[in-house]
Amino acid sequence: MTEIILPVRDYDLEATLDSGQVFHWQQKGDSWIGVVSNRWVRLTKRPGEILAEAIAPQDWNWLREFLQTEVDLGKILKTFPDDEPMNAAVAACRGLRVLRQAPWECLASFILSSTKQIVQIRQVVSSLCECFGDELQPRPPEGPIYSFPRPEQIAGVTEAQLRNCKMGFRAPNLLAVARQIVEGDLDLEQIRRMDYSDARAELVKLRGVGGKIADCVLLFAYGFDSAFPVDIWVERALRQLYFPGRRVSEKRLRQFSATHFGPHAGYAQQYLFHYMRTKLN
DNA sequence: GCCCAGGTGAAGC
DNA sequence: GCTTCACATGGG
Numbered sequence: 289m290t291e292i293i294l295p296v297r298d299y300d301l302e303a304t305l306d307s308g309q310v311f312h313w314q315q316k317g318d319s320w321i322g323v324v325s326n327r328w329v330r331l332t333k334r335p336g337e338i339l340a341e342a343i344a345p346q347d348w349n350w351l352r353e354f355l356q357t358e359v360d361l362g363k364i365l366k367t368f369p370d371d372e373p374m375n376a377a378v379a380a381c382r383g384l385r386v387l388r389q390a391p392w393e394c395l396a397s398f399i400l401s402s403t404k405q406i407v408q409i410r411q412v413v414s415s416l417c418e419c420f421g422d423e424l425q426p427r428p429p430e431g432p433i434y435s436f437p438r439p440e441q442i443a444g445v446t447e448a449q450l451r452n453c454k455m456g457f458r459a460p461n462l463l464a465v466a467r468q469i470v471e472g473d474l475d476l477e478q479i480r481r482m483d484y485s486d487a488r489a490e491l492v493k494l495r496g497v498g499g500k501i502a503d504c505v506l507l508f509a510y511g512f513d514s515a516f517p518v519d520i521w522v523e524r525a526l527r528q529l530y531f532p533g534r535r536v537s538e539k540r541l542r543q544f545s546a547t548h549f550g551p552h553a554g555y556a557q558q559y560l561f562h563y564m565r566t567k568l569n
Numbered sequence: 570g571c572c573c574a575g576g577t578g579a580a581g582c
Numbered sequence: 583g584c585t586t587c588a589c590a591t592g593g594g
Contacts, residue, residue, distance in 0.1 A: 308575055402576035408592060409575080456590025461577090498577050519575035537584095561575075 291341045292348050298361040300383030301333040307562045308406045309387050309508050311397050311413040316430060325350040325390070326435050328424045343426070356388050364513075367550040373529035374549075374556060377563035384562055386555055387508060391476040392469070393436040394509035395491075398501045399462050400455050408454075415453040420445065442466035461496025468494070484512045507554040516545045516553045525564040 305313045305320050313322040319332040329351060332339040340351055352358060361383070368374050400416075401409045413436075420441045421434035442450070443466040450459040468474040474494070479487045487510065491502035503517035518526070518541065526541050530548075549556040 398575080401574095403574050403589085404576095404591075405574045405593070407574095411592085451590085454591060457577095457588085458590080496577065500576060504575070517575070520573090521575065565575090 289341055290344060291339060292351075294338045294340060294348075294352065294355070294357050295336060296338055296357050297336065298383050299333070299338065299355075299357070299385060300381070301331060301338060303381055303384045303562060304355075304387065305331075307384060307558060308409075308565075309558075310389065311401075311406070311410045312393075312417060312436065314430075321428075321430060321433070323424065323433060323435050324354045326424075328428060328433050331355075353388055356385055359385070361385065364552045364555050367552050368556050368559075369548055369550065373525070373560070377556075377559040380567045381559050381562050384559060386513075386558055388511055389509045390436075391479070391505065391509040392439060395465065395476065395494075395497075395501075395505045396436070396442075396462060398504045399465060399494075399496050400458050401504075402458060402496070402501070412453055412455050416450075416455070419449070419453055439466040439469040443470040458496060461494075464495045465497075480510060484514055487512065488515075503554075507557075513552045513554045516549065516557045518542065518545060518557075519561070521561050521564045522557055525560040525568075528568075529560075 301320065302315075305322070306315075310322070313320050316330075319330050321328070321330050323329070327342055327345060327350065330341045332341075338355070338357070340348065342351075365378055365382075368378065397409065397413055400412050404412070417434040417436055420437035424433045424435060427433075442462060445463075447459050447463055450463060455462065465474065469476065479490055482490065484506065487506055488499070488502050491497050491505060492499060500517050500519055503515040506512040506515040507517060516522075522545075523538075523541065526545065527536065530544065531541075545553065545557070
């Protein structure tokens with residue numbers, strides 16, 4: 289076991305790992321256990337730093353990248369609009385971060401997310417990892433940990449096997465995307481080199497991926513900070529906080545959110561989402 | 570039993 | 583263009 293201390297300011301690890309960006313992390317006491325880049329890792333927040341423990345890594349750049357510890361949050365928060373709802377959300381969730389995930393895991397997880405509660409998405413993802421991922425060695429004392437299955441590990445199974453993981457009608461969508469990757473029809477690394485609208489157009493072509501899921505992947509995996517996923521909670525936040533008592537079309541809401549929140553709109557979105565979900569019933 | 574969940578796609582006007 | 587509906591599954 290090796291460890292490192294990552295100095296951080298303004299980092300709320302719990303809010304970050306528990307804000308519907310990632311679905312395969314377990315809280316154990318003060319710590320969080322998860323898998324990043326196929327490596328088991330345990331994270332513990334302390335004042336001004338994060339303690340990270342892993343089995344035997346050579347360097348820790350994979351973790352800095354995932355946690356985005358080098359990002360100056362203060363600089364980002366300054367770009368948010370100076371209005372009442374935004375200020376309230378920041379005051380309530382300060383230290384919430386946007387992670388930088390591996391595209392495949394992020395895309396697959398969000399394909400499984402549609403009309404499911406976050407608790408249920410976690411259950412489905414955990415089940416998927418246990419059934420088709422690899423058990424990481426050595427087995428930690430807390431119990432076995434499984435990696436997120438690679439596209440090949442999904443592409444080789446049947447729709448019925450996937451449905452055993454309780455993903456319901458989303459099973460054929462996940463299967464189709466996994467097979468597209470294995471057959472070389474879809475290259476998730478290529479999307480990294482596109483601009484936002486081209487990348488979005490590519491993702492939306494995929495079965496079961498619409499604008500919302502595409503924006504989640506663009507924001508959480510590819511780092512397009514302008515992506516602004518509008519789900520049921522964010523729509524609720526926009527309507528209640530910015531257009532109370534008014535009838536506003538969805539199109540109007542999208543136009544508003546594309547212009548109002550600035551260059552890091554995705555971060556702002558995450559603050560509104562978490563604020564709405566945890567602080568405003 | 571009922572309503573809802575980090576939606577999407579197809580079918581109806 | 584817009585509205586409605588089916589799609590699995592489980593929590594509250």
